[in-house]
Amino acid sequence: MLITVVVPTYRRPQLLNRCIKALLAQRFDKNQFEIIVVSDGPDADTQTMLNNWAGYDLPVLKFMPLPQKRGPAAARNHGWQNAAGQIIAFTDDDCIPDSHWLSEIAKHCHTNEDVAVTGKVIVPISEEPTDYELNISHLQTADFITANCACTKSALIKAGGFDERFSMAWREDSDLHFKLMNNAIPIKKIKTAIVTHPVREAVWGVSIKEQKKTMYDALLYKKYPKLYRKKIQSSPPILYYAIILVFVIMLIGFVSANTGVGLAGLITWLALTFYFTFKRLRNTRLTANHIAEMMVTSVIIPFISVYWQWYGAAKYKVLYI
Template identity: 45%
Template sequence: MTGSPLISVVVPTYKRPDLLERCLAALLKQNLPRDDWEILVCDDGPSAQTQALVERVAEHAGGRPPVRYLPVSNTQGPAGARNVGWRAARAPVIAFTDDDTMPEPGWLKAGLEAMASGVEAAVGTVLMPLPDEPGDLERDAARLTEAEFVTANCFVRRDALDAVGGFDERFTLAWREDSDLHFALLERGFTIAPAPAATVVHPLRPMPFGASLGMQKKVMFDVLLYRKFPELYRQRIRPGPPWLYLTICASLMAVLLGLLAGRWEVAAAAAAAWALLTTYFFIRRLRLSACTLRNVAEVLFTSLFIPPLSIYWRVVGAARFGGGLP
């Protein structure tokens, strides 16, 4: 390429070459002229397999568009990987997506059209097809399609990224790093426009039984986001503390204290309160998802542990990042 591209696509990846290959295949079907854009694959777990895949795709593309492989070794997590990508990009507009998406052919063109008015950022549409009877995990994952700002499908001017310092690399998991960038842009008074025609498909991936328990670790990054942007967090994420979880945990604590003190009536009353609240939590989660044996069993099992795990990781987040519990 003799000139600079109009837009650079940044794709962070981590040990998912099969998904990455699918994503790159979809990207190469863009209907934007191939001299107008480039692809930067940021490998958060540098591997010869992923590098070979990217080089093979680059050779197939013949340099139109350029496809570059960027190993990421000084940070961990998609936030740091995206920083490596946009800082190496050659275009004034950066398009972000993930390695498990499939951008539709008009994605980049629609993104550029949304940015043409001079806005600093734009957010596209994420489609996540659900089965006829989605389980609780699948419905929860599909909430991504309702998010206000997601790095699976957004466009940001390089100048704006420079102004806010890019992504906060303390977000080492794929959670809230996009909200952090969103809030940073809003705090600086930058304009963010919708780009509904810029569409990516985000297929659901199979998840093991009880996967929602491991996901509770991500909650510690809510603490970091709340510490940085308390007002925006309350306005756009959660208006108040998780009272149900806190009450369930308080009931469990009362059971333990009652048993230690020999106050059996207190322990029994607290256990009844815990059982009632946990049953309510279980029914609330189940009523909107499939009534299959697996889903019912999974919702029941995880409902026992999600509240204490969620509060535990909030406390861990407060100890790591400081500030109060969101």
């Protein structure tokens, strides 16, 4: 067995079914790869969907659900630790690997080396994307993401696999990337290993919910402060802090009956919030619904984002702002 493809999932059988179809259509020797689907907890619907593929003897398709929800990092670890392949390829359940994906990985990932490869990710978005679509499209320029990467099993063992403290789909791929770098494991960029990552439909105001993930920035910063500042975020979110500061000044002014200070704070807060909203709307969809979403969420995001950053700093005991 040359390659094991590990696909973490959780209660998204329709998306997973599309991914499995693409993996079964690989132009690669079916005797030379297996597919391990790891559900992040009990998942009867996914089990039922995978039963529809029971007639396929090759490639081998295995389902390994975790007994309880622990996050995609734990799911990927469970997959590669039970893999028969010498090369471990990772993709996500909402992705569509190109039919030559595995053959391109095999060309550049040699089993006698500690090596990793990262492929090309295509994110199709509309001509007038939403803010959410535009954010997802940044995956196309990421250095290393688990939607499209592979490592020799020996490289994963040397690096220590995924840190399961990253229990949401956020920064666990950056953590593995930095581990590989710190262990002097070369990472090859292979533009011919292609995975398409369609943008899933998002609910109105999804950007507020997404802020919770930023608590894991503190953990990544604690582990790799220099690499974090170099590759993730060069400085703290100054605009967010400025918005919060002038909002506090406004409250102090009005509470203390200092109308001048209160009005100055209000005007500055409105100006900075308008600027933040404008930045998010630039190059995005200018429909009434989307503009309203950006206006409402731009008022909330600075406060909720800084809250989760400080929550992460306290949880992981690191001076991170």
